[in-house]
Amino acid sequence: MSDTTRPTGARAERAAEVIAALAGPGAALRDDQETAVAALLEPAARVLVVQATGWGKSAVYWVATAIRRSEGFGPALIVSPLLSLMRDQVAAAARAGLRAATLNSSNFAEWGAIEASLRAGEIDVLLVSPERLANPTFGRRVLDALTGALGLLVIDEAHAVSDWGHDFRPDYRRVSDVLTRLNPDTPVLATTATANARVTDDVAAQLGSATLVLRGPLARRSLQLNVLPSMSPIQRYAWVAENVGRLPGSGIVYVLTVADAQRLVDGIRSVHGDTIDVAAYTGQLDADTRARLEDALRNNEIKALVATSALGMGFDKPDLGFVVHVGSPPSPVSYYQQVGRAGRAIDHAVVALLPSASDAGVWDYFATATIPDPRQMEGVLGALAAESDTGLGAASAVALEATTGIRRTRIELMLKQLAVDGAVERVDGGWRATGTPWHFDAAHYEGIVAVRRREADIMRAYTRGERCLMQLLTESLDDPEAAPCGRCSVCLGRVPDGLGDAPGATTVTTVARALRGNSHLLEPRKMWPGGAFGAKGRIRSDVAAEPGRTLVFADAPEWVDTLDSARAGDSAALGELGEAAVGALARWKDRWVSRPQVVVSLRLTDGPLPVEPVADHVARVGRLRRAVLPVAPGRRPGRDASGAEEATYWRDALAAAAPAGGPIRFLDGAGDDGGAGDGGVAPGASVSGATVLLLADATSTGWPLTVAAAHLRDAGAYAVLPMLIHKPA
Numbered sequence: 001m002s003d004t005t006r007p008t009g010a011r012a013e014r015a016a017e018v019i020a021a022l023a024g025p026g027a028a029l030r031d032d033q034e035t036a037v038a039a040l041l042e043p044a045a046r047v048l049v050v051q052a053t054g055w056g057k058s059a060v061y062w063v064a065t066a067i068r069r070s071e072g073f074g075p076a077l078i079v080s081p082l083l084s085l086m087r088d089q090v091a092a093a094a095r096a097g098l099r100a101a102t103l104n105s106s107n108f109a110e111w112g113a114i115e116a117s118l119r120a121g122e123i124d125v126l127l128v129s130p131e132r133l134a135n136p137t138f139g140r141r142v143l144d145a146l147t148g149a150l151g152l153l154v155i156d157e158a159h160a161v162s163d164w165g166h167d168f169r170p171d172y173r174r175v176s177d178v179l180t181r182l183n184p185d186t187p188v189l190a191t192t193a194t195a196n197a198r199v200t201d202d203v204a205a206q207l208g209s210a211t212l213v214l215r216g217p218l219a220r221r222s223l224q225l226n227v228l229p230s231m232s233p234i235q236r237y238a239w240v241a242e243n244v245g246r247l248p249g250s251g252i253v254y255v256l257t258v259a260d261a262q263r264l265v266d267g268i269r270s271v272h273g274d275t276i277d278v279a280a281y282t283g284q285l286d287a288d289t290r291a292r293l294e295d296a297l298r299n300n301e302i303k304a305l306v307a308t309s310a311l312g313m314g315f316d317k318p319d320l321g322f323v324v325h326v327g328s329p330p331s332p333v334s335y336y337q338q339v340g341r342a343g344r345a346i347d348h349a350v351v352a353l354l355p356s357a358s359d360a361g362v363w364d365y366f367a368t369a370t371i372p373d374p375r376q377m378e379g380v381l382g383a384l385a386a387e388s389d390t391g392l393g394a395a396s397a398v399a400l401e402a403t404t405g406i407r408r409t410r411i412e413l414m415l416k417q418l419a420v421d422g423a424v425e426r427v428d429g430g431w432r433a434t435g436t437p438w439h440f441d442a443a444h445y446e447g448i449v450a451v452r453r454r455e456a457d458i459m460r461a462y463t464r465g466e467r468c469l470m471q472l473l474t475e476s477l478d479d480p481e482a483a484p485c486g487r488c489s490v491c492l493g494r495v496p497d498g499l500g501d502a503p504g505a506t507t508v509t510t511v512a513r514a515l516r517g518n519s520h521l522l523e524p525r526k527m528w529p530g531g532a533f534g535a536k537g538r539i540r541s542d543v544a545a546e547p548g549r550t551l552v553f554a555d556a557p558e559w560v561d562t563l564d565s566a567r568a569g570d571s572a573a574l575g576e577l578g579e580a581a582v583g584a585l586a587r588w589k590d591r592w593v594s595r596p597q598v599v600v601s602l603r604l605t606d607g608p609l610p611v612e613p614v615a616d617h618v619a620r621v622g623r624l625r626r627a628v629l630p631v632a633p634g635r636r637p638g639r640d641a642s643g644a645e646e647a648t649y650w651r652d653a654l655a656a657a658a659p660a661g662g663p664i665r666f667l668d669g670a671g672d673d674g675g676a677g678d679g680g681v682a683p684g685a686s687v688s689g690a691t692v693l694l695l696a697d698a699t700s701t702g703w704p705l706t707v708a709a710a711h712l713r714d715a716g717a718y719a720v721l722p723m724l725i726h727k728p729a
Contacts, residue, residue, distance in 0.1 A: 004284045007067065009435055011041065013072055018096045022059055032214050033060050034443030036189070038566030039212050040064040040152065045187035046211040048158065050195050052218045054318075055339030057191040058089065061154045062096040064189070069098070069124050073151030078127045079175055080156045085472055086127045087291060088316045089156075093125050100125035103132060103142070106287035115142060117277065126517040130160070130171035133178065134419070136426055147181045158190035162202040163448060165195065165333075168370065170416035179207075193218070194337045197478035198451070209535045217338070217469040217481040218474045222343030225469035225488040226352045226495045227462065231459050231502065236326050236354040237264055238503035238511045244278065244304055247350055249321025250297055253306045254338055256327045257729060258282045259553050262285065263515055264306045264326065269276045270514030271507055276303040283310035312338050318345030324352045328463060330366040330454040332476035335462075350384045352499060355463040358555055364458040367449050372417055373640070374440040384424060384433040392428035398527075405644025407701075515558035519584040522548035522724055525706045531644030533651070544693075545709035546593055548722030549584050551577065554729040563726060567608040577725060578617030581695070584723065593719045596693040598625040600664055600712070604696050604704045606636060611697040612723060619697065627664040627687075629694070629708060632656035643703055652709040662686050663715040688716030698726040 007015045015037060019027050029037065032051070037060055039045045049057050053499040065076040080086050086102045093100035101114045101123050117123050124147075132138050159165035160172045179188065190203055202266040230241060240253055255261050268278050279302055281293050290310075295304045298317045305311060309329070320342045329335045335353075335365040343349030383403045387395040397415065401408040415431050418424040423438035424431050455476065462472050470485035489495045524545040530536030552559040565573035589595070599622070601615035612628075619626040632653045637646040659665050665686060692712055696705060 003344060004476060007038055007041065007063075009696070011067050012071075014067050018063045018066045019059060021096050022062065022092065025057075028344075029063065030056065030057065031062075032216060036060045036212075036214055037064050037067070040189055041067060041717055042187070043185040044210075045189075046207040047188070048190045048200065048207060048211050048213045048350045050192055050200055050213065050215040052216065052220060053193045053337070054220070055193070057193070058092060058156075059635050060191070061152065062093060062098065062187055064187070065125060065152055066098060068151040068187075071416060074146070074149035075118065075121075075123050076124060076125045076152040076154060077146060077150055077178075078154040078156060079130055079133060079172070080127050081129060081169065081172075081180075082310075082312075083158060085156070085315070086129075087294075089125075089127055098124040100127065103138070104129060104287075114550070118142070130169060130175065133175065134171045134416070134426060138685060143181070150182060150186050153178065153182065153186060153188045156188040157189070157192055159192040159195045159199050159205050159333075161190070161206060162195075162199045163198045164202055164451060166404035170413070170420050173420040193340060194333045194477065196333065196476065206710060209704070212472070217484070218477050218479045219470050219485060220340060221485070221487075221512070222347055222349055223339060223351050223470070223487075224348060224496070225339070225473075225485070226350070226487055226499065227356050227465050227469065228352060228495060228500055230357070231354060232327060232561050233356060233358070233555065234421070234508055234512050235503055236356065237267045237515075237557050238271075238507040239354060240264060240324060241508050241511055243270045243499060244268060244324075244505045245272065245276050247304075247322040247324070247348075247367055248348070249319060250300050250302065250317075251304050251320055251322035251349075252297075252338075253278075253304050253324045254311075255306060255308060255685040256329075257554055259520070259556070260326065261306045262306055263518070263556065263558075266518065267511040267515055268306075270510050278304045278306055281305040281307040281311050283308060284702040290635060293335075293448070298683055309338065313337035315341055316344070316450060317341070319518060320344070320349065321346070322350040322352070326354050326360065327356050328353060328459050329609070330363040330452065330459070332458045332473050333455065334458070336473045336477065350499075352495075355363050355465065358560075359463075360460075361450075363459065367452040367456065370417075371445050372414060372440060375520065376404070376406055376410070376642075377418065377438060377440065379406070379415060380411065380418070381423060381433055384431060388430070394427050394432045396430040399430070400535040401643075402527055402530040405529040405533065405642035405647075407643060415524065420701045442682045450660060465584060479660050486631050497502060498538050512558045516580060517583070519580075519587065520550040520553045520727070521703075522550045522702070522722055524722070524726070525549070525702055526630070529643035529703070531635065531642060533644040539706070539710070542711040545705060545712040545720045548592070548694075548705070548724065549588055550724045550727045551580050551584060552726040554727065559726075563609065566610070569610070570671070571613075575617070578614045578621075581614055581723060581725075582621050585622070586691075588721075592721060594691045596622075596624060596721055597690045598627055598687060599667075599693040599695055600627045600629050600687075601702070602629040602694060602708055603631065604636075604699050607698070608727065609697045614725060615695045620692070624693065625690075626667045627662050628667070629654065629712075631660065639700075643701065646701060646703040647707050650704045651711075654708060654711045656709075664713050686716065689718050691719045691721065692717045694720050694722045696722070696724050698728060699724065700728045 018700055019029055032359050033466055036047050036049055039047050051057055090100045105296045155175055160169045174577050188207055204213055255264055261282050265280045279293055293305055297305050323339045339351045383400055384395055399410045400411050422436045422439055425434050458476050468484040468491050469488040474482040527538055528535040562573045562576050564604050566577055599615050599619045601611045603611055634653055637649050705722045712720050
């Protein structure tokens with residue numbers, strides 16, 4: 001290698017000091033690492049490093065930062081996606097002899113002191129999230145002071161810059177604003193382990209035409225990949241409970257949803273009690289709790305974290321012994337990124353995938369979940385324009401939700417997408433339209449969906465074990481050196497060490513019984529949707545529902561078979577749901593505003609999940625009056641309906657079907673002895689002054705229950721306790 005591709009002289013000495021501090025005496029930079037560092041020491045450098053997890057991408061920017069700081073250049077700015085990654089990077093910078101700090105939502109009280117140290121030149125590295133970069137106040141206060149003084153800009157996990165990537169984050173595109181404001185001589189480094197050729201080309205093009213791309217082989221020799229035989233959802237939980245204790249070292253069990261994380265932890269504890277320590281890790285935890293759990297896993301104080309994808313990029317535990325997936329991620333690229341947490345500094349780590357027939361539905365959802373809906377986009381732009389016409393100028397996501405009826409999480413994503421296209425901008429007090437026309441690029445988004453569906457096809461091939469598992473993953477990343485690994489369950493022709501055995505029937509029963517004892521809080525909505533519904537703003541307390549309960553949340557594995565049987569009219573399955581409802585009521589009763597006197601059934605779906613037999617059972621056991629909340633016939637709102645459209649439909653359907661004298665129909669004989677009677681209809685009875693248990697079959701949004709509760713409260717009900725049999729994801 002020529003000297004133009006490696007640091008020399010004092011630069012080489014500083015590089016040696018840093019890498020020894022990071023990796024121990026005798027450690028040295030790899031050839032490609034030296035090439036990247038040497039390039040970043042030149043003015044206006046643009047470098048993209050695509051290398052396997054554990055290769056040492058961070059060493060490149062620590063060495064480059066240390067050398068540039070020693071030569072009098074300003075601090076490095078690292079754009080980093082996760083708090084956990086920032087914490088690891090701050091610690092690594094300290095080992096490298098660099099002074100690092102981060103400005104994030106968890107350390108707001110420290111911002112003033114950190115910014116003062118930054119202005120005084122006392123900080124070598126500042127870490128920020130892409131969301132922080134997009135904040136206009138932050139931009140004015142911090143970035144303006146750094147724009148001409150940055151010594152290095154680092155874009156970590158740079159695949160998120162590209163909407164062709166598996167983890168596109170619109171706020172990452174705001175990094176382009178920083179690029180345009182940089183001193184042109186400031187070098188820029190982008191790093192990722194999960195970019196195929198198309199994403200690599202996209203990111204490189206955004207950095208500039210002269211970008212140096214350093215791409216290496218992506219296969220991980222320490223990982224033994226396994227796909228297990230097909231199991232039912234509850235069997236998969238039981239498999240984890242049986243096997244987690246004998247997997248090597250400590251590790252991560254990935255699940256697809258937040259609800260699954262806590263459910264699986266409960267299932268493991270039902271089998272092992274306190275003898276195996278596991279904990280749930282999701283993005284809903286506060287920053288301190290997440291940091292504590294990460295440290296516990298890193299220090300081998302717990303056997304496993306049962307985690308969503310919130311524990312992924314950047315979590316660094318070199319001796320992580322296993323990664324298990326209960327359900328397949330939608331992309332082989334994201335799967336590669338997650339399994340890459342394991343086996344970084346050990347010779348052997350176990351990776352196991354427990355596939356499910358329901359995974360395909362999750363893949364289909366994720367293929368289109370972030371694709372803009374042109375009609376909704378125009379609605380948001382129209383609402384922002386209306387705010388501007390009133391002189392308010394800006395609107396918050398909360399206000400836009402109330403105005404448009406679109407869910408807030410969707411609004412927030414849409415605003416970021418519109419900001420990427422320049423149609424809106426974030427300002428103090430919310431968002432405002434810029435006046436730049438927005439165009440839906442249908443061909444572009446159709447291409448993205450097609451790519452995601454091709455990736456789902458690769459995951460299907462992976463779960464079927466069509467050929468070497470590592471080869472399938474690395475081919476999905478366009479690795480030219482992809483080849484059979486000789487170690488995976490396909491290459492070996494078996495799942496080793498008995499891990500492929502189905503769980504015992506006793507374990508399955510134990511886990512199912514434990515999980516069926518859980519019910520989930522059903523939080524009442526607090527704001528009307530506005531839009532077509534008309535009413536907006538806070539829901540008055542005199543028409544609001546009480547906090548309720550959900551029996552079956554999403555695809556709860558302990559209930560999947562029972563729900564299918566109940567939909568088919570199986571009496572035993574309906575009896576199980578009725579008993580579950582009674583059990584949930586018994587656990588809930590200490591929180592009732594008062595004991596219900598009447599149970600009212602409400603059928604929300606055209607599907608075959610019957611609510612009436614479950615309500616009958618509850619009424620018999622609790623000796624409650626029994627009634628039905630009638631619904632006028634009509635085509636019910638679909639999955640894509642806005643909140644305003646859904647709330648309007650239910651308001652009108654309930655009002656149109658209400659019998660004379662009250663909103664409900666009591667079943668004949670319900671008032672005689674408190675029983676459910678014989679199923680006839682007694683018109684004209686009243687709910688005035690009664691506490692009502694409102695039992696419904698299925699809804700994913702809660703709007704029907706919100707509207708129905710207001711309907712009953714308007715008719716004089718003292719309180720409404722909603723209970724939902726199934727809340728789909």
